Amino acid sequence: MRGVLLAAFAAAALQAGGANAAETPQRIAVAGSGLTEIVVALGAGDRLVGVDTTSLFPERVRRLPQLGYLRAIAAEGVLSLKPDMLLASEDAGPPAVLAQLASAGLRIVRAQEGYDPEAVVRRVAHVGEAIGRPEAARALEGEIAADLARVHAAVPRGNPPRVLFLLAAGAGAPLVAGRETAAAAMIEYAGGRNAIDGYRGYKPLSAEGAVEAAPDLVLTTDTTVRALGGMDAVRALPAFGTLAATKKLRFAEIDPVYMLGFGPRIAHAVRELARILHPDAALPELPERAWLKADR
Amino acid sequence: MTHRVEPAVAALLAASLLAALCVGPLNLPAESVGRVLARLAGLPVEADDRAIAVVSALRLPRAVLAALVGAGLGVGGAVMQGLFRNALADPGILGISGGASLGAVSAIYFGAASFGIWAMPFAGFAGGLLATNVVSRLARTEGRMPVAALLLSGIAVNAFAMAMMGMLVYSSDDRQLRDITVWLLGSLSGASWQRVTLVAPAVALALAALPFLARALDALILGEREAANLGVRVERVKRLAIAVVAMATGAVVSVAGPIGFVGLVVPHVVRLAAGAGHRRLLPLSAGAGAALLAGADTLARVVVAPAELPVGLVTAAIGAPFFALLLLREKARLGA
Numbered sequence: 001m002r003g004v005l006l007a008a009f010a011a012a013a014l015q016a017g018g019a020n021a022a023e024t025p026q027r028i029a030v031a032g033s034g035l036t037e038i039v040v041a042l043g044a045g046d047r048l049v050g051v052d053t054t055s056l057f058p059e060r061v062r063r064l065p066q067l068g069y070l071r072a073i074a075a076e077g078v079l080s081l082k083p084d085m086l087l088a089s090e091d092a093g094p095p096a097v098l099a100q101l102a103s104a105g106l107r108i109v110r111a112q113e114g115y116d117p118e119a120v121v122r123r124v125a126h127v128g129e130a131i132g133r134p135e136a137a138r139a140l141e142g143e144i145a146a147d148l149a150r151v152h153a154a155v156p157r158g159n160p161p162r163v164l165f166l167l168a169a170g171a172g173a174p175l176v177a178g179r180e181t182a183a184a185a186m187i188e189y190a191g192g193r194n195a196i197d198g199y200r201g202y203k204p205l206s207a208e209g210a211v212e213a214a215p216d217l218v219l220t221t222d223t224t225v226r227a228l229g230g231m232d233a234v235r236a237l238p239a240f241g242t243l244a245a246t247k248k249l250r251f252a253e254i255d256p257v258y259m260l261g262f263g264p265r266i267a268h269a270v271r272e273l274a275r276i277l278h279p280d281a282a283l284p285e286l287p288e289r290a291w292l293k294a295d296r
Numbered sequence: 297m298t299h300r301v302e303p304a305v306a307a308l309l310a311a312s313l314l315a316a317l318c319v320g321p322l323n324l325p326a327e328s329v330g331r332v333l334a335r336l337a338g339l340p341v342e343a344d345d346r347a348i349a350v351v352s353a354l355r356l357p358r359a360v361l362a363a364l365v366g367a368g369l370g371v372g373g374a375v376m377q378g379l380f381r382n383a384l385a386d387p388g389i390l391g392i393s394g395g396a397s398l399g400a401v402s403a404i405y406f407g408a409a410s411f412g413i414w415a416m417p418f419a420g421f422a423g424g425l426l427a428t429n430v431v432s433r434l435a436r437t438e439g440r441m442p443v444a445a446l447l448l449s450g451i452a453v454n455a456f457a458m459a460m461m462g463m464l465v466y467s468s469d470d471r472q473l474r475d476i477t478v479w480l481l482g483s484l485s486g487a488s489w490q491r492v493t494l495v496a497p498a499v500a501l502a503l504a505a506l507p508f509l510a511r512a513l514d515a516l517i518l519g520e521r522e523a524a525n526l527g528v529r530v531e532r533v534k535r536l537a538i539a540v541v542a543m544a545t546g547a548v549v550s551v552a553g554p555i556g557f558v559g560l561v562v563p564h565v566v567r568l569a570a571g572a573g574h575r576r577l578l579p580l581s582a583g584a585g586a587a588l589l590a591g592a593d594t595l596a597r598v599v600v601a602p603a604e605l606p607v608g609l610v611t612a613a614i615g616a617p618f619f620a621l622l623l624l625r626e627k628a629r630l631g632a
Contacts, residue, residue, distance in 0.1 A: 050602055068603025071471075072478045074485055076354050077602030080321035091471060094478075096413050096486025104349065181470065201469035 024132035025085035025107065029078055031070050032089025034120070035111055036061050037263035038127045039087065041291035042136045049081040052092070056257050058296045075100040087127065089113060113262075115185035117148050120266045140264060143289060147267030150284045155191040155274045163187045163277065164195040164215035166234070167202060167256075168224040174237075175202035176210070182260040183219070190273035191281075192217070210239035217277065218249065221256045252276045264291050301570040305583040309363070312590035316359035319594050321601035322350055358487035361495065362593040362607075363586035365484065365552045366562075368499045368544040370585020371506065373559030374566070374578050378513035379537045380443055387545040387559040390446065390538060391427035391453030396549035397480065398457040398464075399423020404475050405464045413486070417494055420550025427453050428542035432535075441534055443520070482555035482608025484593050491551045498547035502540045503582060509537055510574040517572070555608045557615045558585050565619065568626055588615065 029050045030036045036055035039048060045058075050065040052073065065081055067073045071093045078086060078101055086106055088098065090113040102108050109130040111123050121141050128137020165183035168174040176196055177183040184194040195213035220234060228234050235244070235251060243249050254276070259269050268286055275283055290296070317333070318326045324347050331343035332351040372387030380389065388394065402408075403419035434449035435441045465476055512533040515523035520530050545559075566580045592610040599605060 053603070065602050066600070068600065069478070071474050072483070072485065072604070072606075074321070074597065074602065074604035076350065076597065077321045077604055079350065079354075080323070080602050093475070094486055096488065099413065100354065100486065100488065104353070201473070203466070 025083075025130075027081070027083045028085050028087060028131060029067060029081055029083040030055060030087045031067060031073055031092035032087070032111065033057070033257065033261050034123065034263035035087045035089055035127060037261065037265070037291070038124050038140075039131060040296060041140055041264040042124075042128055042131065042133045044131050044133060045296065047131070049083050050078070057261070057263075058294050060296065073097055075104070079104060079106070085109060085130065087111065087130065115180075115182050115262060117144075117189065117262075117266050117270065120262055120264070121145055121148075124264065140291070143287075144264060144267055147286050147289070148270070150286065151267050151271045151274065152189075154281070154283050155189070155270070156278050156281045157191055160191055160193040161216040161277050162195040162214060163192040163217045163219050164210065164213055166205065166218055166220040166224060168221075168227040173204040174220075174224060174228065176205045177202055182262060186259060186270065186273055187219070187277075189270045190277050192273075192277045205237070205239060207237075207239040207242065211242055214243070214247070216248070216250065218251045219276070220251070220253050222253055223256075225253050264289075268292060301566075301576070301580060304569075305566075305580055305587065309583050309587040309590070312587045312594070313359050313363060316362065316590045316594045317351060317355050320350070320355060320597055322346075324350060353488075357489045357492050358484055358593065358597075359590055361487040361492050361551070362484055362590040364492065364495045364499045365548045365555065366558055366585035366587070366589025367582040368495070368502060368548040368585070369555065369559040369589070370562040370566075370581035370583075371499075371502055371578060372541045372545045372548075373561075373585075374563035374574070374581035375509060375513070375537050375541050376559075377563050378509075378516060378574055378577075379534065380447060381517065382447075383564065384560070387541055387548075388454070388554070390450040390542065391431045391457060392424045392542050392545040393549050393554050394454040394457030394461075395427020395430075396420040396424035396546050397554050398427075398461050400479060400550060400553070401461050401464050401476050404472055404479065405468055413488075413490065414494075417491065417547075417550040421494075421546045423457075424546025424549060425542060427457060428538060428546075432538060440531055443534075446534075446538075478606070479553050481606035482553035482611075483596075483604075483606045484552055485604060495547045495551055498543045502544035503579075505536060505540045506578045506582075509533065509540070510578055513537075513574040513578075553606075553608065555589070555611060557608075557612045558588060561615055561619050562588060565622060568622055 026047055027049045028039060028047050030039060030048060031052040033054040033056065036051050037057055039045060040058055045060065048061065048064055050067050051061050052067045052070045054070050055061050067078060070091055073092065075097045084107065086101060086108045088108055089111050098108060111126055112119065121144055124137050124141050128134045165177035166174050178196045178199040178201055180200040187194045195215040218240060225231050225234060231251060240249060258265060259273060271283055271286055318329050328344055328347040329351055331341050332347050334341040335343045336352060369387055376385040376387055376389050377383060399422055400416050400420035403416045408415040408419055431446065431449040431453050432441060435445035465473060468476060512528045515526045515528045524530050562585045563577065563581045566577055566584050570576045570580055588611065592614060593607045596605040596607040596610045
């Protein structure tokens, strides 16, 4: 009953959208920052009608209606934007709401996650197909793959520095990235080794654990530095004070939306991180791609 | 003045439900909502497809679910406060909320959510019943359940449930962690007729038991021995009260998450308006709880549209200041 009614609604909406609305969506809602970047990079940014709160790049998407947090989108809220497609990352939810939207007849295209650069290329193809811009997608795939190949060839592989990724989430102790995180994946691609191998996901920093991990570099985010009260406060954390007394310890801060977004800017992000990890290595200059600009 | 409380609560509930049906991120004129409702009632009225879809599949089940959840929490709080003769009792006092939350969080942790939308509510409901069962066994001595022992067992079980949840939160991955956090804020998002059918029987049974409880809870105000002297079978009343609250709260928490504040405060507000007699207090708490939650959920759906707030935040944010205001007004009387 419910499904029939919602499908009727969707059919009415589709008729209003024009004859070939089913093939080429004109009003796209997106839940997932990497997907948002891909849609804009494919030149379809003006078809976006709403994005989730993790979508922060390029700057124009911040002015769009906000669907709320990726894992907690609202059924009627999404429908109120009258989208003809919802592009949702694997992380988007909750499942009950996605089920309601699907039974409302809304086309939902799910994109696979996966913390590897090749997955980004596949996602570009998938999104290009879904939004009716396959040629633009092939061009973008080619550019990303070429940039990735150049960076990959130049990243030094011998003697990888041990990198500890620190992230402050709210109050509490800052968290450290373990296995199977975006941070760990990026560190590997940029020719480093994630200093923590003993757990997956993020766990609170223990001073002794950090000492045992013996990082050469502490990587953190701009928001973490702000939350902890400046880079000097990060350096002064007990764990790092102890470490710095016994070995050379470097600190660097990154923009997590850029570095951990696994969107079209992946090759440039890997290069940027490789430059931080290997300051002396000769890395190729990558072309200034159009989709790098924040003000598109 | 107090005799006008019932019509006032009924009017409030009607207004909240009406608002829940007419207001939303999708802009539907009240007139077309009215047409849909008339159509659903079987009247031969034309209504536009979009309005039918939105009202009957999204807003109506959600409004009904909000009302059921609010009624369950309101009644649960009133019964527990009566049973414990303690103004700080709430529906979660017997470990029910803790157990239900642990059940639902375990479901998220062990990936049961992928077994369908029923997995989490069932895990939550089972957790709540299990917790209540443990609490009553812990508290039972020689066939009796002294209130103090119940209270302490509840505290122990709640603490244990919190600790287990902490363990799950600690060892969960990034994605599970975010799901758990969102769930613990309490939300009616994803409301559907299936969820309504899950909660409705439990809340209906709880409401049906109220007439059997009201007189006994009134007598219990005097103390257990006095109540027994008045002919109240105290232990039976306790068992019934616990069963009623466990069922209603377990069902409610398992579909909506631990929504705080409603169960604690609604009975107080009702008591200030209508007095402490349970014959009126219990049904009024149900009605007022339903009205509060339906209204709060309407706000939750629209204030940050097209996104939505967890309703637990809204109930606390509007309820707490309202309660403080009431306290200020009634302080003189309370002190007397």
